[in-house]
Amino acid sequence: MHTLRLNDYPIHIGSGQWPQLRALVEALDPSRLLVLCDAHTRIYCLPRLQEELEVPEHQVVTIPAGERHKTLDSCRYIWERMMQLKLDRRALMLNLGGGVVGDMGGLCACLFKRGLPFVQLPTSLLAQVDASVGGKLAIDFASVKNSIGLFANPEAVFIFPGFLATLPERELRSGFAEVIKHALLGDPGHWAELKGLNSLSGLDWPALLVRSLRVKQRIVEEDPREAGPRKLLNFGHTVGHALESAFLLSESPLTHGEAVAIGLVCECYLSHLKVGLSLEVVQEVAGLVRSLYPHRNISNHLLPQLLELMQNDKKNEGGEIRFSLLQAPGQGRYDLPCDRDEIADSLGFYNSHSLSLFS
Amino acid sequence: MHTLRLNDYPIHIGSGQWPQLRALVEALDPSRLLVLCDAHTRIYCLPRLQEELEVPEHQVVTIPAGERHKTLDSCRYIWERMMQLKLDRRALMLNLGGGVVGDMGGLCACLFKRGLPFVQLPTSLLAQVDASVGGKLAIDFASVKNSIGLFANPEAVFIFPGFLATLPERELRSGFAEVIKHALLGDPGHWAELKGLNSLSGLDWPALLVRSLRVKQRIVEEDPREAGPRKLLNFGHTVGHALESAFLLSESPLTHGEAVAIGLVCECYLSHLKVGLSLEVVQEVAGLVRSLYPHRNISNHLLPQLLELMQNDKKNEGGEIRFSLLQAPGQGRYDLPCDRDEIADSLGFYNSHSLSLFS
Numbered sequence: 001m002h003t004l005r006l007n008d009y010p011i012h013i014g015s016g017q018w019p020q021l022r023a024l025v026e027a028l029d030p031s032r033l034l035v036l037c038d039a040h041t042r043i044y045c046l047p048r049l050q051e052e053l054e055v056p057e058h059q060v061v062t063i064p065a066g067e068r069h070k071t072l073d074s075c076r077y078i079w080e081r082m083m084q085l086k087l088d089r090r091a092l093m094l095n096l097g098g099g100v101v102g103d104m105g106g107l108c109a110c111l112f113k114r115g116l117p118f119v120q121l122p123t124s125l126l127a128q129v130d131a132s133v134g135g136k137l138a139i140d141f142a143s144v145k146n147s148i149g150l151f152a153n154p155e156a157v158f159i160f161p162g163f164l165a166t167l168p169e170r171e172l173r174s175g176f177a178e179v180i181k182h183a184l185l186g187d188p189g190h191w192a193e194l195k196g197l198n199s200l201s202g203l204d205w206p207a208l209l210v211r212s213l214r215v216k217q218r219i220v221e222e223d224p225r226e227a228g229p230r231k232l233l234n235f236g237h238t239v240g241h242a243l244e245s246a247f248l249l250s251e252s253p254l255t256h257g258e259a260v261a262i263g264l265v266c267e268c269y270l271s272h273l274k275v276g277l278s279l280e281v282v283q284e285v286a287g288l289v290r291s292l293y294p295h296r297n298i299s300n301h302l303l304p305q306l307l308e309l310m311q312n313d314k315k316n317e318g319g320e321i322r323f324s325l326l327q328a329p330g331q332g333r334y335d336l337p338c339d340r341d342e343i344a345d346s347l348g349f350y351n352s353h354s355l356s357l358f359s
Numbered sequence: 360m361h362t363l364r365l366n367d368y369p370i371h372i373g374s375g376q377w378p379q380l381r382a383l384v385e386a387l388d389p390s391r392l393l394v395l396c397d398a399h400t401r402i403y404c405l406p407r408l409q410e411e412l413e414v415p416e417h418q419v420v421t422i423p424a425g426e427r428h429k430t431l432d433s434c435r436y437i438w439e440r441m442m443q444l445k446l447d448r449r450a451l452m453l454n455l456g457g458g459v460v461g462d463m464g465g466l467c468a469c470l471f472k473r474g475l476p477f478v479q480l481p482t483s484l485l486a487q488v489d490a491s492v493g494g495k496l497a498i499d500f501a502s503v504k505n506s507i508g509l510f511a512n513p514e515a516v517f518i519f520p521g522f523l524a525t526l527p528e529r530e531l532r533s534g535f536a537e538v539i540k541h542a543l544l545g546d547p548g549h550w551a552e553l554k555g556l557n558s559l560s561g562l563d564w565p566a567l568l569v570r571s572l573r574v575k576q577r578i579v580e581e582d583p584r585e586a587g588p589r590k591l592l593n594f595g596h597t598v599g600h601a602l603e604s605a606f607l608l609s610e611s612p613l614t615h616g617e618a619v620a621i622g623l624v625c626e627c628y629l630s631h632l633k634v635g636l637s638l639e640v641v642q643e644v645a646g647l648v649r650s651l652y653p654h655r656n657i658s659n660h661l662l663p664q665l666l667e668l669m670q671n672d673k674k675n676e677g678g679e680i681r682f683s684l685l686q687a688p689g690q691g692r693y694d695l696p697c698d699r700d701e702i703a704d705s706l707g708f709y710n711s712h713s714l715s716l717f718s
Contacts, residue, residue, distance in 0.1 A: 072435060083501040114497065114508050138473065142442040149473050150509070 002210045007221055011132060011157040011213060014206045018052040021119075021158050025055065028117060028155065030092035032085065033058040036078065036105040038065040041097040044166040045123050049096055059085050063101070070100045070140050072148070078108045089113050092155075098124035099131045103149070106137040110152045120154045123163040125175025126257060129182070129212050132157040134220045145241075151225065161205035172200055173292060174257025179212045180288065181236050181264060186215035188329035195284045198291040231334040235324040236264035239346070242309035246302055254296065261289045262296065265353070266346035270338050271325040273345075281329060286353045298347045306347070307340055361569045366580055370491060370516040370572060373565045377411040380478070380517050384414065387476060387514065389451035391444065392417040395437065395464040397424040400456040403525040404482050408455055418444050422460070429459045429499050431507070437467045448472050451514075457483035458490045462508070465496040469511045479513045482522040484534025485616065488541070488571050491516040493579045504600075510584065520564035531559055532651060533616025538571045539647065540595050540623060545574035547688035554643045557650040590693040594683040595623035598705070601668035605661055613655065620648045621655065624712070625705035629697050630684040632704075640688060645712045657706045665706070666699055 001014035012020050025033065035058055037046050042062050050058075061081045063074050082091075095105035095118060102120050109118035122128045138149025164172060183191040190211045216233065223230040240256075240263025247254045254262075268285045271277035298306075310321045320337040327333060338346075360373035371379050384392065394417055396405050401421045409417075420440045422433050441450075454464035454477060461479050468477035481487045497508025523531060542550040549570045575592065582589040599615075599622025606613045613621075627644045630636035657665075669680045679696040686692060 072431070076431060079500055079507060083503065083506070111507050111509055113506055114495070114510060136473070141438055144442065147442070147472055148438060148470050150470055151473060 002206065004210065004213055004217060006133065006217055008135070008153040009156050011159060013159045013161070013209050013213070015160055015162050017158055017160065022053060024119065024156055025053070025092065028092055029090075030117070031090040032087050033092055033094070034082065034085065034087060035060045035094045035096055036101055036108075037062045038069075038097045038101050039063075040065045040166075041101065041123050045096055045121075045163055048160075048162075049094070049121070063104075065097075065100075067100055067140070070104050072139060072141060074104060075108055075139060078105070079112060082108070082112050087112065087116065089116050091116050093118040094121055095119070096121045096123060098122065098127045102127050102131050103137050103146070104139050106152065106154060107139060107149055110137065110150060115152075117155050120157040122157065122159060124167060125164055125172050126178060127175075128159045128161075128164075128209060129175055130178045130216070132159060133213055133216045135224070159209060161209065164205060169200075170255060174255035176200060176292065177236070177240075177257035177260040177264065179208065180285075181233075181260065182212040182215040184264070184268075184285070184326055184329050185232055185235055185332050186218060186330060187211055190215075191329045195288055197288065200292070229334070232324050232332040234334070235326065235332060236260045236267050238310055238321065238323050239263035239266040239306075239343070242306045243298070245309050246305050247296075258293055258296070261293045262298070262350055265289050265350045266343075267323060267325060269346040269349040270323060270342060271327070273342055274323075274336055274338060275325050275327045275333055277326050277328060281326075283353070286350070290353075297351055303344055303347070307343065310343070361565065363569065363572055363576060365492065365576055367494070367512040368515050370518060372518040372520070372568050372572070374519055374521050376517055376519065381412060383478065383515055384412070384451065387451055388449075389476075390449040391446050392451055392453070393441065393444065393446060394419045394453045394455055395460055395467075396421045397428075397456045397460050398422075399424045399525075400460065400482050404455055404480075404522055407519075407521075408453070408480070422463075424459075426459055426499070429463050429497075431498060431500060433463060434467055434498060437464070438471060441467070441471050446471065446475065448475050450475050452477040453480055454478070455480045455482060457481065457486045461486050461490050462496050462505070463498050465511065465513060466498060466508055469496065469509060474511075476514045479516040481516065481518060483526060484523055484531050485537060486534075487518045487520075487523075487568060488534055489537045489575070491518060492572055492575045494583070518568060520568065523564060528559075529614060533614035535559060535651065536595070536599075536616035536619040536623065538567065539644075540592075540619065541571045541574040543623070543627075543644070543685055543688050544591055544594055544691050545577060545689060546570055549574075550688045554647055556647065559651070588693070591683050591691040593693070594685065594691060595619045595626050597669055597680065597682050598622035598625040598665075598702070601665045602657070604668050605664055606655075617652055617655070620652045621657070621709055624648050624709045625702075626682060626684060628705040628708040629682060629701060630686070632701055633682075633695055633697060634684050634686045634692055636685050636687060640685075642712070645709070649712075657710055662703055662706070666702065669702070 001016040004011040033055055037060060061078060063069055093109040095102045102122055106118055109116050120132055122132050135151045135153045137152055138146035141148040183194050219230055219232055237260060240260035243262055244254055244256055244259035265286045268277060268282045272279060272282050323336050323338055324332060324334040325336050360375040363370040392414055396419060398421060420437060422428055452468040454461045461481055465477055468475050479491055481491050494510045494512045496511055497505035500507045542553050578589055578591055596619060599619035602621055603613055603615055603618035624645045627636060627641045631638060631641050682695050682697055683691060683693040684695050
């Protein structure tokens with residue numbers, strides 16, 4: 001049981017935090033209480049919340065599960081329900097779900113009658129370890145991820161590791177890619193502990209979450225509006241986002257984290273080429289990804305599409321493809337351009353290295 | 360030529376301010392320049408802006424004119440155009456129009472890729488004297504005015520009184536109701552000058568706008584989030600909004616300002632009943648409204664509907680109808696409940712007093 005105090009709001013981590021949630025609701029004394037769920041969290045998480053909250057009166061709004069519902073049409077639906085329920089600015093919204101529920105629910109709360117308070121209850125590992133820090137709220141628009149949104153803070157975030165047990169194994173692994181990234185970027189000691197893992201069972205989640213969130217907190221608080229250092233958090237994501245998009249309409253799409261895991265291997269290889277990351281660390285990262293994630297061969301004929309996708313990344317300027325890379329665990333650098341041959345080599349490295357055990 | 364310096368942004372007033380606008384655009388050095396117009400301002404105001412701006416490259420997005428287009432669908436259209444134009448966060452948006460263009464354009468700018476800078480160029484008197492101060496941005500949703508939105512500030516506001524000459528007489532009168540309200544609430548000297556007017560021609564608009572905006576500035580800066588004193592600006596609007604809604608679907612709808620002008624007369628009468636506003640001032644206000652605005656008889660059978668509409672005002676709590684009223688010019692008070700009989704009497708006062716000259 002632990003509380004991280006960010007500049008603007010607290011993150012409570014641990015299964016013993018229910019009394020704090022009850023106390024917060026009591027202190028805010030909302031005119032109405034609204035819980036936003038998706039079709040999964042309504043079944044797997046809402047009953048626990050209802051039991052623990054001990055609040056007799058509340059309303060539940062449920063949206064379909066999945067990133068493809070993180071849209072303006074879903075916002076319209078949520079706002080219509082909020083209007084029907086006659087919520088005023090003193091109502092409180094609890095967002096119980098993964099990144100879609102948190103990002104979109106937070107945005108809907110901020111804009112309804114120019115803003116009502118909200119609390120984030122992230123239920124996926126990805127949302128617990130990533131979306132819960134940093135105040136980014138958004139929906140996808142015109143096929144561009146998170147392109148309509150704003151920066152705003154919740155009253156608080158409550159992370160109940162028990163919800164992780166409700167996740168499919170594949171989704172747990174997906175969130176774990178951000179844990180690896182945070183350790184590499186900002187906590188060499190944590191990286192030393194993680195690098196030998198070959199399974200995600202039996203981990204001490206509360207302790208692991210606190211360490212991982214501290215890295216993100218430090219980076220975000222240094223640069224809340226992403227003017228500079230926050231770009232470090234993009235490590236693994238330039239290649240990762242391109243892979244995620246390229247496979248989106250394939251027969252076997254990658255999860256966000258599977259794509260980022262491959263991206264971490266490629267960008268560690270680029271880090272070796274450009275800023276001297278030791279080959280030992282590159283191989284450790286490739287080894288961890290190989291042991292935790294299924295292998296996906298990245299065919300050469302995808303290369304032009306992947307480069308095109310990286311080119312259009314919103315963080316680029318002037319036609320270059322820029323990366324956030326790693327000099328050593330704990331030492332990141334950003335705004336480093338890599339050329340097409342280097343990027344192609346990094347994908348080749350992932351393909352060959354990742355396969356070597358099976359060939 | 361005058362500049363009001365608000366806490367967060369400047370308001371430049373006067374026809375000599377074009378060089379300042381050019382200097383601001385140059386200083387911001389935007390990656391792209393986007394002008395949002397409506398069908399009217401595209402014809403009547405855009406050519407002047409283009410001539411003065413001397414910027415060779417810019418894009419224009421045009422929306423249909425009128426409050427009924429201040430919707431989520433219009434936001435979707437604006438965002439789609441912004442996406443097609445591949446705007447990034449360093450683009451600048453100029454909102455050239457009345458309250459719809461300013462409120463909705465500002466909202467779209469704030470949310471596109473989590474926020475790009477915008478400048479307000481209000482062209483209607485209502486937008487110049489009211490919407491340009493206070494940072495309220497919004498659209499209408501589910502038949503509720505301004506129910507989806509946020510508080511955010513533009514880089515600057517530029518008020519060119521010359522645009523007022525492009526307005527139909529009726530729209531100019533509509534905006535003038537806010538000028539009367541500001542003078543009554545916060546500038547007794549200005550009220551003394553205005554009360555004898557019987558026409559809006561030949562006014563010194565720049566000087567008048569500066570005086571009127573100063574009142575709003577003072578009230579808004581004291582209470583930006585409408586926790587208390589900002590409610591004073593609701594003076595005339597409890598009855599006014601109800602009348603505007605009640606006549607919305609009639610054969611002859613009231614403009615916002617026509618409804619507020621009647622609301623000011625009624626709420627001055629209530630001010631006499633509840634907080635001792637002198638009858639002399641009540642009659643002066645009624646006289647000014649009679650000389651500037653056409654008379655509308657408020658039939659008794661509308662009363663239940665009007666009371667119902669006032670009851671649902673978002674500023675009420677616990678079933679009472681609460682007003683912002685006037686003890687004397689320059690001395691407002693807020694959160695004052697009035698009962699149904701008193702409200703009915705105030706409408707009767709408007710009907711009889713307003714007609715007396717013609718009967």
